[in-house]
Amino acid sequence: MINAISGAVADIRKGLGMSGVWVALAHEDVGDAHRRTLLGPAWLLINYLLFAGTFVVIFDDGRTPGFPAYVAVGLLVWLFISDGVSQGIVLFQREQSFIQGTVLPLSIYILRMTMQLVIRAGYALAGCAMILLFFHVMPSVGWLWSILGVMIVLVMMPGLMIICAVAGTVFPDLQFIVGNLIRLGVFLTPVFWVPATAVGLHKIFYHWNPFTYFLEVVRIPIMYGIFPERAFVIAIAATAVTWLTALMLLGIYRKKIVFLL
Amino acid sequence: MTSLRAHDLRLVYKLPRKLSLALRDRRVADGGSSVGGRTAGNTVVALDGVSFDLEAGDRLGLVGTNGAGKTSLLKLLYGIFEPSGGRIERSGRVDALFNIQLGFRPEATGRRNIVLRGLINGWPRAEIDRRMDEIIAFSELGDFIDAPFKSYSQGMAARLAFAIATSFEPEILLMDEWIGAGDPAFQERARQRMEELVAQAGIIVLASHQHSLLKRTCNKILELESGTIKYFGPSAAYFEAQSKP
The missing domain is CATH 3.40.50.300 (P-loop containing nucleotide triphosphate hydrolases)
Incomplete structure (x- = not known):
């Protein structure tokens, strides 16, 4: 197992060293997706604003102070994670010709997708900032904790995508199972509902859904200007478990993936 | 040597x-091709x-x-x-030419594809820029080098792929x-x-x-x-x- 993990670490180290490749390819990916459109990647901003606006209009019952900011930040993090999971599950299958035709490390594809998610999230972040400004949510020192929260999400995401990419290659049906879970996930994760008003299953999911804490480490400092200690501890622990699992899976399957595609 | x-x-x-939940299709092999x-x-x-x-x-x-x-x-x-x-x-x-279309972006120009292909092969950006004119000349693509790759014929794509792969003189x-x-x-x-x-x-x-x-x-x-x-x-x-x- 030690050999497998050190192989995975070497793969990731090699991938990180080829930043020119995954940064360039990620920019091409985002550009290609909107090349024929009039507004280009601005659609990412528009989509986010439409999504967040719909949630705010439909679910704001006036009982939660700062509800628009709550939804705006929660949705920003949730879309980043859910996009990563749904794209990650088919990642190696989509990169089949590259994997079977080049000697690039597998981590290149993970880093390329992470970079793509970050670029897309950049447009959503602009939309989030617009909503916060519109509702007069002004920056405070407490927001600095939120930056730490964002860093944790960014560190966790490539690990989660490695798990998804390997699992999706070994068990292709997973893409449909995960697709359905992601659709449900927006209701089972506190994106637009608040724990204070949660009852029954919602209350259970608030505590036992690990994604809750990745949303809270970014959102609570912005909403209330405080350091959510419990959310940080759980998010960091979940990130460590995610990466340990990712390294084991990448180490075990790194040389087998090419035959599984 | x-x-x-x-x-x-x-x-x-x-x-x-x-691992699959689908019924096995006995007309095709389990995998590998x-x-x-x-x-x-x-x-x-x-x-x-x-x-x-x-x-x-x-x-x-x-x-x-x-x-x-x-x-x-x-x-x-x-x-x-x-x-x-x-x-x-x-x-x-070592360099390899297995699939000539591999790594080429259909929407990107030939010039941009030279850069991307070079990066994928692990070449430094400065070296790619230095070899650019030579690659374009060998590929004989002329003004097409600034047209999207998807507009190239199979022969043009092959010429560009070969020009890139051999420009760095693989041993x-x-x-x-x-x-x-x-x-x-x-x-x-x-x-x-x-x-x-x-x-x-x-x-x-x-x-x-x-x-x-x-x-x-x-x-x-x-x-x-x-x-x-x-x-x-x-x-x-x-x-x-x-x-x-």
């Missing part, structure tokens, strides 16, 4: 019996006991029926597959079949470029079914049959034996 040595290479793998060799149960012996030595200046032609193991051997030599047994000793910078160049692409004039230029590579103490390994191309290009032939070596030696002797009734 450039060299490529294979010692008792063996490639064995299990056909992927993927491009590699042949012998199968026992769901295990494929794609290559077995393959050994050869190539020195600077050698041009090896790989021949064999479909599924004999040519592509598997090329992928082993390049490093995409890891051998199940035996070892490979490579001395020299060991592995090619699978496609070299026949392009018009006769380009094929002649490609042959000249390969001659230059060999003259610069390079090694070329070319898998092809076109015996006329191999006869013109290669000085050694390795024939594979069910993943094992049927012949390895001078090309002249091989083609002479082939021409006998």
